[in-house]
Amino acid sequence: MVALSNKMGGGPVTTQTAQSTRYEELARQLTGIGAVKRDLARILPADCPPGAAAVLTVLDRHGEMRLSRLTELMAVDMSVSSRHVTHVAERGWIDRETDPGDARCRILRLNPAGRAVLAELGSRYTVALERALADWSPEDVDALNTLLARLRSSF
Amino acid sequence: MVALSNKMGGGPVTTQTAQSTRYEELARQLTGIGAVKRDLARILPADCPPGAAAVLTVLDRHGEMRLSRLTELMAVDMSVSSRHVTHVAERGWIDRETDPGDARCRILRLNPAGRAVLAELGSRYTVALERALADWSPEDVDALNTLLARLRSSF
DNA sequence: TATTGTTATACTCTATAACTATA
DNA sequence: TATAGTTATAGAGTATAACAATA
Numbered sequence: 001m002v003a004l005s006n007k008m009g010g011g012p013v014t015t016q017t018a019q020s021t022r023y024e025e026l027a028r029q030l031t032g033i034g035a036v037k038r039d040l041a042r043i044l045p046a047d048c049p050p051g052a053a054a055v056l057t058v059l060d061r062h063g064e065m066r067l068s069r070l071t072e073l074m075a076v077d078m079s080v081s082s083r084h085v086t087h088v089a090e091r092g093w094i095d096r097e098t099d100p101g102d103a104r105c106r107i108l109r110l111n112p113a114g115r116a117v118l119a120e121l122g123s124r125y126t127v128a129l130e131r132a133l134a135d136w137s138p139e140d141v142d143a144l145n146t147l148l149a150r151l152r153s154s155f
Numbered sequence: 156m157v158a159l160s161n162k163m164g165g166g167p168v169t170t171q172t173a174q175s176t177r178y179e180e181l182a183r184q185l186t187g188i189g190a191v192k193r194d195l196a197r198i199l200p201a202d203c204p205p206g207a208a209a210v211l212t213v214l215d216r217h218g219e220m221r222l223s224r225l226t227e228l229m230a231v232d233m234s235v236s237s238r239h240v241t242h243v244a245e246r247g248w249i250d251r252e253t254d255p256g257d258a259r260c261r262i263l264r265l266n267p268a269g270r271a272v273l274a275e276l277g278s279r280y281t282v283a284l285e286r287a288l289a290d291w292s293p294e295d296v297d298a299l300n301t302l303l304a305r306l307r308s309s310f
Numbered sequence: 311t312a313t314t315g316t317t318a319t320a321c322t323c324t325a326t327a328a329c330t331a332t333a
Numbered sequence: 334t335a336t337a338g339t340t341a342t343a344g345a346g347t348a349t350a351a352c353a354a355t356a
Contacts, residue, residue: 022296023288027280028216029303030192031209035230036310037185038347041322049322054186061183067338075190077325082339084323104332104337122179129178132309141177144302148184151299154287155191193324196345204345222315232348237316239346259314259355 043124051084056118064109093117198279206239211273219264
């Protein structure tokens with residue numbers, strides 16, 4: 001790993017300075033990607049802010065769970081996920097059923113109304129991204145997805 | 156473009172549903188990347204929040220400019236960049252000099268103090284990313300940088 | 311009158327800390 | 334006593350709209 005990280009993409013061994021630049025560039029790109037995220041957030045329905053959409057998405061992908069696990073998957077503080085969950089529960093998009101094994105916990109479960117919201121979100125995202133990435137090959141989109149997933153798991 | 160966007164990466168023609176999934180996956184990944192950004196934001200100096208760091212970075216990359224151009228490059232509303240600029244100017248990291256050609260504008264210019272802050276930021280980012288991405292090849296980091304840059308320009 | 315910037319206000323996300331209920 | 338979750342509070346980012354100054 002150390003040896004590899006000392007090689008440039010297209011050439012021979014490089015300096016520590018060039019190494020730093022590569023990582024600094026990644027930091028810059030991640031900062032800049034905020035604009036893309038803001039653009040996507042703007043297309044959400046008015047009563048479904050990004051945090052609420054994230055709750056629905058995680059429950060759809062990983063199935064029913066307790067708040068502690070949702071918190072872990074969202075990588076935020078539990079106070080944050082708790083508020084987002086309250087938001088989606090108040091709108092009837094998830095059900096909260098007391099955990100039979102531990103009365104302190106409730107099982108969070110996506111319901112049909114939540115699935116409908118999720119379908120609407122997916123549709124809007126798809127329309128927006130299809131338009132923006134019209135000149136991307138599917139392979140490139142997949143490559144970006146793969147690298148982003150790997151980046152997340154590296155943290 | 157349309158023909159291409161109807162092919163899967165590793166197989167034959169696919170359905171509209173699978174197409175949507177690819178874009179929805181990208182939306183999910185972009186949402187999830189927020190956790191990485193929060194991690195990186197945590198390593199910033201206390202008096203240099205992400206918005207301030209972004210101002211310094213853009214001025215370093217693109218040279219002196221007026222607020223209107225900075226706003227464009229940061230892809231935010233001018234009210235936002237104006238506040239960030241005030242923040243870094245109050246700390247003496249940039250100079251604001253009246254534009255000779257238009258008294259409404261001021262030229263924003265990174266000064267030595269700002270460059271010192273920027274060097275510190277770069278150092279912290281590099282340390283954090285070197286640790287987190289220890290098992291990444293330089294080629295993969297470069298590939299991610301390239302795709303992220305392309306994503307930004309597609310919006 | 312149009313443009314550049316600033317500021318007031320409001321909303322969302324986030325974390326820390328104090329608190330409640332249950333194990 | 335320890336853990337799951339809630340809520341109060343505060344800080345940061347952002348956008349809209351009203352405003353000031355200059356072109």
